[in-house]
Amino acid sequence: MALITMRQAITDALREEMQRDDKVFIMGQEVGVWGGTYAVTRGFYDEFGEKRVRDTPISEMAIGGVAVGAAMGGLRPVAEFMTINFAFLALDAIVNHAAKIHYMFGEQMRVPVVYRAPGGGGRQLGATHSHTPDVIFAHFPGLKVVSPATPYDAKGLMKAAIRTDDPVLFIEHHTLYQIRGEVPEGDYVVPIGVSDVKRPGDAVTIVAYAQGLQVALEAAKQLAQEGIEAEVVDLRSLRPLDMGPVLESFRKTFKAVIVEEGYRTFGIGAEIAARLQEEGFDYMDAPVKRVAQLEAPLPYSRELEQSALINADRVIAAVKEIL
């Protein structure tokens, strides 16, 4: 086991997959000579050459669509959007093409593309550069959407994303690149569409993913000091959504708080809460609480931005409301 950052975990997964399969290649803005805006592909240009590490023009529509065509043609592109905010420009390529082509043409074609998209709030980037729009992409059957919270999951999910024959949006929260975690030596895969209990407990179920998971774990740690043992379930994948561990935990705790960085309205929490009442109604002892981003565009000014975002205090308050 090695203690590495999430950035390193993603880098290692990409490098190992490129070494394993010469059909895997990287394309995106500043992925090559620059080394990646978040330095995830630093050194790749020299190691693999410009054929396999392709700097693109600033052309999100083409990045999104050319990657689909290359995947149809037998390659396994890892196409990077510099940030998920820019992927809005490629929404048509992702939603209307990557996610539809296998189905719409009667399974004649496969689109094994991975879109990497760093994103999230909390870095004073202003309203247009701070989105957590994961739910928009998770809405559509045909696309797989994953967003890891730990280095272990990031490496294993990236390998699974590259190896599946389906299109995957791989969302990387930009505040998580520096977090460290244990990652084993050698090859392993974390399956897409499998939720995971990150902390056992019996008092309340906290459902989270990505940056929200780190917030949830911090809240659980503080709650434990008061003798409240929260169980924390990490969704890891938003589509396919694995409700199994969430329901199993809920049937034990009878209470749930859902934590997400995106907006509450029509959010991940709305979906999870609906599924809990549909599939776990008999176990419901209290209203399901949602901790999410407040409903305003994210402002630049530091304190004002932070006031809109999720934090451990808000999670703790939500837990205490229903205990």
Next chain:
Amino acid sequence: MDKAILLDWYRQMVLVRRFEQKCAELYQLGKIGGFLHLYIGQEATAVGSIAARRPQDHVITAYRDHAHALVVGADPKRLMAELLGKATGVSKGKGGSMHLASVEHNYWGGYGIVGGHIPLGTGLALAEKYKETDAVVLCYMGDGSTNIGYFHESLNMAGVWDLPVIYIVENNQYGMGTSVARASAAPDMVTKAAGYAMPARKVNGMDVIEVYNAVRETIDAIHAGVAPQFLEINTYRFEGHSMGDPLRYRTKDEVEKWRGDDPIGILERHILKENAATKEELEQIDDEVEAVIEEAVKFAEESPFPAPEALFEGIYVDN
């Protein structure tokens, strides 16, 4: 041009024409649903250009896609079945008129979002260059799609990466009801290619032989190392944009003038003048095509609709 080739092109053009006419009938009867965009008038473009490709060369186009499917060699029975929404259709009844494909013939569809397939064709070309094959991509589009961002981003990226793709604008003079002059600040399509330092030429799309020669020479140019390439093929759709087109945007005189240049008529006159066939021999081809169409409709009518469980089949490869 070899006599057998001319007669084969005639047969293909008549096949497309009669297939489309039959589609219009079936649409009026309510047997074909959704949108239906007919290729009537543009037959020389699909037939001449696809005749110039080799089997390993790829074809991808927009939603006016029946002709390309027929000409690459997809089974008319399975194409008609797709239009009737049947399980035996090329896309299992899930695609419809705008989403025909036949990957076994390197025909990658059939796309309903204007311009959305242009980066897909560009990506197919990237895959071939990456795999170091000599295959090229024929990426067809309408004049209207030259105004969308996909077009410009794709041409630029293909130019930066020297991708083996021919962007073929089938300029039928209107994007739906808006003429090129009213939609494009640079109405001359070849000047748009110049913006990406891409070799470009204009082609008379009503003359199948001219289309064939142009595409043949363009593929040769790519093999000589000059890629990507751009062709503006000027043509005209004799029918509306889709079924239900009010046809308010062009005059009867204009339509009649273009109908005088019917590509099938031009080829027919050429064949007779060159004594490549007699009128009777051409009529025999017409009859053979008629039988193919009847057989396709019969197959489609008799085929089953998709089973209910098909709804959830094929969403993912790995479940």
